[in-house]
Amino acid sequence: MLEVRIGDMVLENPTVLASxxxxxxxxxxNRIARVxxxxxxxxxxxxxxxxxxxxxxxxxxxxxxxxxxxxNPSAKLFAQELERYNGEAPLIVSLAGSEEEIPELVSFFPxxxxxxxxxxxxxxxxxxxxxxxxxxxxxxxxxxxxxRTSKPIFVKLSPNVTDIVEIGRGAExxxxxxxxxxxxxxxxxxDVEAGxxxxxxxxxxxxxxxxxxxxxxxxxxxxxTLKIPVIGCGGIITWRDAVEFLMAGASAVxxxxxxxxxxxxxKSVIEGIxxxxxxxxxxxxxxxxxxxxx
Amino acid sequence: xYIRIAxxxxxxxxxxxxxxxxxxxxxxxxxxxxxxxxxxxxxxxLSSESSITVKAVGDTTQKMLNxxxxxxxxxxxxxxxxxxxxxxxxxxVGGGIGIAPLRYLVRWLExxxxxxxGVKTVKEFIFFEELRAKNVVFITENGxxxxxxxxxxxxxxxxxxxxxxxxxxxxxxxxxxxxxLFEREKILxxxxxxxxxxxxxxxxxxxxxxxxxxxxxxxxxxxxxNGEILxxxxxxxxxxxxxxxxxxxxx
Numbered sequence: 064m065l066e067v068r069i070g071d072m073v074l075e076n077p078t079v080l081a082s083x084x085x086x087x088x089x090x091x092x093n094r095i096a097r098v099x100x101x102x103x104x105x106x107x108x109x110x111x112x113x114x115x116x117x118x119x120x121x122x123x124x125x126x127x128x129x130x131x132x133x134x135n136p137s138a139k140l141f142a143q144e145l146e147r148y149n150g151e152a153p154l155i156v157s158l159a160g161s162e163e164e165i166p167e168l169v170s171f172f173p174x175x176x177x178x179x180x181x182x183x184x185x186x187x188x189x190x191x192x193x194x195x196x197x198x199x200x201x202x203x204x205x206x207x208x209x210x211r212t213s214k215p216i217f218v219k220l221s222p223n224v225t226d227i228v229e230i231g232r233g234a235e236x237x238x239x240x241x242x243x244x245x246x247x248x249x250x251x252x253x254d255v256e257a258g259x260x261x262x263x264x265x266x267x268x269x270x271x272x273x274x275x276x277x278x279x280x281x282x283x284x285x286x287x288t289l290k291i292p293v294i295g296c297g298g299i300i301t302w303r304d305a306v307e308f309l310m311a312g313a314s315a316v317x318x319x320x321x322x323x324x325x326x327x328x329x330k331s332v333i334e335g336i337x338x339x340x341x342x343x344x345x346x347x348x349x350x351x352x353x354x355x356x357x
Numbered sequence: 358x359y360i361r362i363a364x365x366x367x368x369x370x371x372x373x374x375x376x377x378x379x380x381x382x383x384x385x386x387x388x389x390x391x392x393x394x395x396x397x398x399x400x401x402x403l404s405s406e407s408s409i410t411v412k413a414v415g416d417t418t419q420k421m422l423n424x425x426x427x428x429x430x431x432x433x434x435x436x437x438x439x440x441x442x443x444x445x446x447x448x449x450v451g452g453g454i455g456i457a458p459l460r461y462l463v464r465w466l467e468x469x470x471x472x473x474x475g476v477k478t479v480k481e482f483i484f485f486e487e488l489r490a491k492n493v494v495f496i497t498e499n500g501x502x503x504x505x506x507x508x509x510x511x512x513x514x515x516x517x518x519x520x521x522x523x524x525x526x527x528x529x530x531x532x533x534x535x536x537x538l539f540e541r542e543k544i545l546x547x548x549x550x551x552x553x554x555x556x557x558x559x560x561x562x563x564x565x566x567x568x569x570x571x572x573x574x575x576x577x578x579x580x581x582x583n584g585e586i587l588x589x590x591x592x593x594x595x596x597x598x599x600x601x602x603x604x605x606x607x608x
Contacts (some may be wrong), residue, residue: 091572
């Protein structure tokens with residue numbers, strides 16, 4: 064009833080673990096994969112990265128701010144970690160780096176069923192947002208990655224651009240199988256006692272409740288223009304949030320910060336969507352993009 | 358939240374307890390994320406409902422030693438899953454600075470408690486007067502006070518079967534030996550053990566502190582775990598740094 068197809072990828076249900084959340088060890092990914100329709104790993108780069116110093120995460124009233132700094136043990140070591148993946152849901156490996164580096168990372172991950180290109184990390188300059196705000200660069204990277212793999216690739220889009228649809232079009236032209244909208248919004252919190260930003264990187268990315276309306280609008284706009292599927296992400300905490308994204312045009316949704324409320328969030332969102340479909344006598348296909356037709 | 362240091366007590370030249378004029382809604386074993394501006398934010402166990410106790414082992418803890426009364430620090434939490442109270446005879450086992458959360462526990466449990474507390478040399482003991490009022494076996498590795506040897510030596514000579522629950526906190530190698538001993542004695546299910554891992558968010562999302570093989574988060578499902586869960590885990594074998602890279606413990 065909740066099965067979703069995105070390119071060649073079949074998700075048992077439309078909930079996917081977002082990148083950067085519980086995605087450092089394979090054992091935590093295995094844990095989520097038992098329930099979620101798919102999992103995305105933390106982004107990997109060619110060289111190991113320790114990331115920024117703590118504080119890297121700070122809660123605010125309306126969400127969570129983070130500047131973790133793409134910490135990862137390198138593609139090579141992370142691939143060894145992923146050898147023990149339980150395969151209970153499609154595994155999507157998130158890749159980050161420069162235009163030259165990203166395509167080289169693909170071959171490390173034979174166990175991946177797809178790749179997500181993190182071209183929108185808001186707090187690591189050369190590796191993220193700069194790439195993701197140039198539609199031609201996005202197109203080129205997608206083309207180069209597609210040459211290396213026949214597996215589906217997704218581009219994670221940044222909301223920190225003038226027109227997200229332009230970037231989405233670049234991804235589509237480059238052969239991407241879908242886009243993921245949105246990554247975090249650039250944000251800051253200041254410690255008024257110390258008179259300085261709390262995060263060690265000063266600027267971070269805002270996720271959670273606060274960004275949901277922004278994310279829903281982005282999904283809506285992308286769905287209007289693109290032919291490839293859109294995956295929604297940003298502030299999903301309840302099934303109602305998820306259905307909102309589906310109605311805006313998302314084929315699936317990613318849950319990240321919502322894990323703060325417990326790992327059972329996937330189960331409750333899945334069950335909630337099921338109940339909604341039964342109550343309204345609708346199929347998932349009916350709901351996807353519904354807001355455009357009404 | 359931002360809290361002013363109400364009182365500062367030097368427990369020994371390298372260990373300090375910072376008291377706040379605020380009682381954290383907490384149970385023993387829970388921790389807070391402490392942000393001393395300009396230093397790395399770190400997780401620290403509560404040593405009472407209104408205090409934290411740290412030993413200077415890194416940049417942030419060194420700085421905390423030098424913070425004056427009245428200084429404001431940033432605190433997130435309390436977070437995590439603490440110790441659970443149990444009826445009957447209880448044994449509390451602490452090694453080194455691991456005594457800090459156990460001091461809160463001992464205050465909280467109040468009665469029917471025996472304590473085993475080991476350090477390297479007599480100078481390291483903290484909360485000494487307070488603990489002396491309880492039924493405590495003090496141990497030093499060099500024999501400078503109390504029993505000579507390690508916590509393990511003493512536990513091996515004790516009748517552990519008489520306890521309904523055993524609580525443990527200390528260095529990872531001590532915990533590894535204790536897990537082996539508890540397994541031999543077939544008492545793992547009756548134990549609650551507090552462990553440490555590199556932590557970033559403290560709120561269960563980043564995944565830095567997950568322990569294999571079940572992906573349990575030290576900051577949410579832990580830091581206190583049942584011994585049975587830990588026996589078959591990475592504890593005592595390896596840990597990870599900020600990048601997620603594994604490091605095998607060396608004895």
